[in-house]
Amino acid sequence: MDDYLSIAIPKGTLYKDTVRVLREAGLNVDELETDSRKLFFVNEEDRVKYIICRPTDIPTFVEYGAADLGFVGKDTIVEQNKDVYELLDLKYGACRFVVAVPEKTARDGQWEQMTHARVATKFPRVAQNYFAAEGKQMEIIKLHGNIELAPLVGLSEMIVDIVSTGRTLRENNLVAVAEIFKSTARLIANRVSHRLKNNRINPLIGQLKEVVGKLND
Incomplete structure (x- = not known):
């Protein structure tokens, strides 16, 4: 599953908006919109793994490579000061x-x-x-x-x-x-994943930028 993209999704107040922008970006998030208590989903069609975890844990998951990407508030990024890339301001969760x-x-x-x-x-x-x-x-x-x-x-x-x-x-x-x-909510990436999986990550960043732009017009 090395070609899969793993994405950490925050529980709580940022969850619905995060799922929404992923859906608008063209990803299949049907399982994320159910009442399931599962914390790990794999979408074979998109080749994406979703990890559902506490917002404060997301920078750690991303720093250590358990997740390639993560959605998390700027407050958590600043407080934890983890070694991750901050890629995009998603504008929600202000x-x-x-x-x-x-x-x-x-x-x-x-x-x-x-x-x-x-x-x-x-x-x-x-x-x-x-x-x-x-x-x-x-x-x-x-x-x-x-x-x-x-x-x-x-x-x-x-x-x-x-x-x-x-x-x-x-x-x-x-x-x-x-x-x-x-x-506000930000998209962060593991440094190694950002380099080795740029063919998966960069197109998603482009799609998310479009979504954020439309939602904030």
Whole structure:
């Protein structure tokens, strides 16, 4: 099966849009649109293998060659800093990294003077790099969920997190005071696969570019 192209598909919020663009690009994704709990599909007609996995695992699958290509958010790419090629901005799954603080801290402008505060986040690399560039030596506290809780219970003075609508921040009386960068879904490739399977990968990139262009007209 060396001539097969293996593609890692993210579970969760990016799944439907990823399957959609693959379908629009001409691939048979019928099995991906069923309610099956299978995590591995092979389409003999297209000579494509689909691997369904957690978004945070996709850069690892791609870096080690378990997948030739992967669909994953820019946030995950930056945070994990894996040795992969970033090939294409797919434009969907838009969100942004922000620094958020309690409403009172935002009103008083106190956060701007904080240079040694505690910052809770699921993205320590992103947070560390941002504050270092700002000349601030923050204490980064890594959490795996419920980031918004940290300032409410005194664990941290601020958070770094991904937001789309900002609703969760508002419901927890937090305010975004700085934007770090915007994130969308990206197509990434294993470096060796990109060289050895360019006859399979390059046409797919071209098809996906067309799809993305049409969907964003």
